[in-house]
Amino acid sequence: MKPPHEVFLEYLRRKGLNMTPQRAVIVETFLATEGHFSCDELSARVRRADPAIGQATVYRTLKLLVDSGLASHLAAGDGPVLYEHSYGHEHHDHLVCLDCGAKVEIVDPVIETRQEHLAAEHGFVLTRHSMILYGLCPRCGGKTGGRS
Amino acid sequence: MKPPHEVFLEYLRRKGLNMTPQRAVIVETFLATEGHFSCDELSARVRRADPAIGQATVYRTLKLLVDSGLASHLAAGDGPVLYEHSYGHEHHDHLVCLDCGAKVEIVDPVIETRQEHLAAEHGFVLTRHSMILYGLCPRCGGKTGGRS
């Protein structure tokens, strides 16, 4: 499996776009950041490496990252869009705690299959999907966390 | 099954809120509007009935409608939040065409069951979920719509 940097370079080449120092810093920062984060959060980290890089560039580069397949985004309701790594990561959906915001990644082949089936039933060709389950995590009142 | 107006009135009573002419117009307009629509679209229709009603009031009332169980909202990616009727309607998810925006409502008991199961597996108590499948509808390039 190619290293992600290379995937991104190839993507740029394919699209006739250029590599720039800013993009290099943003991609590197992106790759070094785990979990779910907003563009703003990534921006803050990027600025730590190079304070001269503007927000707009981070927004623009994050879009390229998604397009290149390195990142995917998660529209979790109200706040800003969250990004996460997707290259080399199995597709997954999310289970989100309404109270503390904890996010658990979930995978279910049965659901994936049904989704394809449902789409096909309606003559749709499925591109992607978003599934988010909202509830209360064990700590915030879930099954094993009831207050005594 | 109680008429929706009554459900709303009871909701207001329960919450110690008042019925007002504006709310009456908005609720009536909401009930008379089928499909998926944004607050802005509803506002336009409301203004046709009474031009003096402000946007803010529509936003505020739509929130009450969701809370009362008459409406539910659908965050379909980028644009504004869309609302739809939920009182007396079976729960459903959505299949959205990325090209023309067509929305098809889908129901799948298998998925619902798996969702509950997944949540339970992680000790979560499920409150609600959002599942949107994106793809191309038959007309826009789906299965039966390939251009010759």
Next chain:
DNA sequence: GTGATTGCAAACTCTTTGCATCCAG
């Protein structure tokens, strides 16, 4: 060189909110 890229700030979309006035119960 030439077209892509950047930073900045302004624009934009959608939604919420402060506030003075007004209304329902």
Next chain:
DNA sequence: CTGGATGCAAAGAGTTTGCAATCAC
């Protein structure tokens, strides 16, 4: 009366974009 409701306009959050200067190839 009194607390809730309204309309307005301003504020807000998040994101995009126009533009002149700059850079990659």
